[in-house]
Amino acid sequence: MKPNQYVAPHVDTVKWNINAIDDNNASIHFSTTDVRAETLAATDPSVYVQALVEAAEDHLNGDDWREAAMEATPCEFRPAGSEATGQQIITMADRTVKFDPRKNWDNQKISKGEVLAGSVIFTEPTNTALVISHRVTILDHNIQAGWTVGSLAQTAEKILEDIQLSAAGKIAGILSTAPSTEPVSEAKPTGKPMEIAEDLIDILTAHINQTVGHELSDFVVLLPVSLVGVLNRAAQRAGVGDIEDLIGTSVQPYSGTDYGIFLLPKHFTSLSYREGRDGNVWKIEATRNAGRQAWDLEIMTVVDIVANGKVKVKLTADGLQTEMVAFPMITNIKLT
Known part of the structure; x- marks a missing residue:
């Protein structure tokens, strides 16, 4: 504003101050700058988005999220530019492994070989890395009616839960x-929730891969979110706190397409999150979408899945000729 230029007062430059001692004594303050962020923050979309971004930053790029991620599934957080860390683990049980036919020195086709106890399994990332990217558009007119700290917290929790379930589905x-x-x-088990839960636990236990674990607590159970309600109800009937107490191990629900239930060995698989050059795992951006009178909020990260097992098997009886083949570590139980 130019010096000595009159500007008519309006809602963005005038605020009403009430005396804290005598509410009948009030004053009107005129400012040449915008006072909305101070006095009308609960109806300002930019303030809402800023608070949402700060809450997401504090949680996703804080120590609490990293600790929760490591409790849910084995994982690492690697510096920018580095490769995912493979694992070398010795098997504790004999197992016959089937693989694509290979020819040995005698021109014989071998379709399965024995992995002896004490053999070393090498794990490496899968061929496909996962880019987790979620965007939400926050329209101005949805915020201008007003919002509270409680509603902001509920929105943030819902966004993070949706991201978690969707990423697990991918x-x-x-x-x-x-x-x-x-x-x-x-x-597929049928009946009451308690009966379904008991049958599911029996199925999981019957399909434990003894080469990489001996009981359910050695695995992370990745299951469709549609089973969560049934298992939670069964946990209540059994008098325990939640699904994990009922099953006896870590449980990660996922949304989207139903791929069945997965048993992920805790000592043989992991997620490898890529840190940015600023040391943060998650990138959170808010940009103004002027064409829609809205804000676009995007939350993203990149993660590698270290779950491809490789092991040497003998193609000849004397063991002089060996071949690296895929080693089945993860059990995928499809309920039909």
């Missing part, structure tokens, strides 16, 4: 076609 899709995933089929 991981399930990648694992469903991974070479180290062994598919099996079982009849």
Whole structure:
């Protein structure tokens, strides 16, 4: 504003101050700058978006999220520009592994070989990395009616929950076609929630891969979110706190396409999150969408899935000729 230029007062430059001691004594203050962010913050979309971004930054790029991620599934957070860390783990049980036919020195086609106890399994990332990217458009007119801290917290929790379930669903899709995933089929349990839960636990226990674990607590159970309500109800009937207490191990629900239930060995698989050059795992951006009178909020990260197992098997009886083949570590139980 130019010096000595008159500007008519309006809602953005005038605020009404009430005396804290005597509410009958008030004053009107005129400012040459915008006072909306101070006095009308609860109806300002930009303030709402700023608070949402700060809340997401504090949680997703804080220590609490990293600790929760490591409790849910084995994972690492690697510096920018580095490669995912593979694992080398010794098997504790003999197992016959089937693979694509290979020819040995005697021109014989071998379609399965024995992995002896003490053999070393090498794990590496799957061929497909996962880009987690979610965007939400926040329209101005949805915020200008007003908002509260409680509604902001509910929105943030819902966004983070949707991202978690959707990302787990994408991981399930990648694992469903991974070479180290062994598919099996079982009849879908029916009946009351407690009966369904008991049958599901029996199915999981019956399909434990003894080469990479001996009980359910050695695995992370990745399951469709449609089973969560049933298992939670069964947990209530059993008098325990939640699904994890009922099953006895970590449980990660996923949304989207139903790929079945996965048993992920805790000592043989992991997620490898890529940090940015600023050290943050998650990138959170808010941009103004002027054409729609809205704000676009995007939350993204990149994660590699270290779940492809490789092991050497003998193609000849003397063991002089060996071949690296995919080792089935993950069990995918499809309920039909």
